[in-house]
Amino acid sequence: MPRFYGRGQWDPKLISLQITCMQCSHYLALGVLLAVCHGQHLSLDQFFSYELHAIESVDGIKTSFAHIFTGFASAIFLCYFVERAKKCLDFGVTLYLIDLIICWTYKGFPASWSWWIVHGIALVLTVVLGEYLCSRRELEEIPMLDLFTRRNLNSPRKKSTQMD
Template sequence: MFYGALVWDPWLIIVQIVCLQCLHYLTLGLFLTILVGTRVSRMSLAYYFDFATLTVSTVTGRCVIASFVLTALAGAVYLLFLIERSKKCLDFSVTLYTVHLFICICYGGWPSSITWWVVNGTGIGVMALLGEYLCIRRELQEIKIPTARYCLNV
C-alpha cells in the first residue's frame, strides 16, 4: 500500500482501531486463561477491567500483570501487520490504552492503584517501542527488483 501526505482514510483508521482493540482483548483473554484460569475457580471480567486485580501482593495478581505485559508484546506484532507504519505505532498504542482506560472507568471506577498505572504505562511503552522497531525493520528491507535479464525472458 502506498502512503503519502494526501492519503487519509478515516474509515480505515476506525477499522484498524477496532481490529487492534479486539485482538488485544482476545490475546489478553488467552493469556489470562493460561496464567490465571488455572489458579482461580471462575474467570470474570474483573481480571480484564478491575484495577484491584493488578497487584504484586498475590501470585494471581502477578499472573494478571504478566498477562498484560505479554499482551503488550503481542500488540507490537499486531501493529506490524495491521498498522504497518512506524510513525503511527505510538498513536495506535495510546488510543488502545485510552479506550481500555475508559472501559475500566465504566466497569470499576477510576483506577486508584499505582500498579495499574505502571502496568498500563509499561504496556503503552512496550507496545509502541517494539511496534516501531518491528515496523522500521520491515520498512528498511531491501525491495527486490527483477533484473532486465528476467524481464526480457518473459
C-alpha cells in the same frame, strides 16, 4: 508482495478499522494469556478491574504478567495492522486510552498505583517494540525486478538459465 508507502491520506474508514482490529486483537491476546495464567477461573474483573493488579497476591502477579506480555502481542499486531512506524505511537496510545475508558466505566477510575505501572509498562512495550518491528519491515528491500517485469515461462532468458 512489496508495499509502497506513499503520501499518507486521511482515510477515516481505514483508521477506524485499524483501531477496531487493534482493540479486538489486544483483548483476544489478553484473554488467551489470562486463560494460560489463571486456567478456568477467568472473569471480566481480570480484564478491566484495577483492584486485581495488586502485586501482593499471586493472582495479582499473574494478572499483571498477562497484561504486560499482552504489550508484546500488541506490538506484533501493530506491525501487521498499522504497518507504519510513525503511526505506532498514535495507535498504541489510542489502544490504551480506550482500555482506560473501558476500565473506568467498568469499575471506576483506576486508583491503584500498580494498575498504572503495569499499563504504563505495557504501553511502552507496545509502542517501542511496534516501532522497531514496523521500521524493520519498512526497510526491507523491494525486489525491483519482480515489480516491473513479468517473466514468461517460455522466455529465452529462462531457457538459457535452465540449460546451464
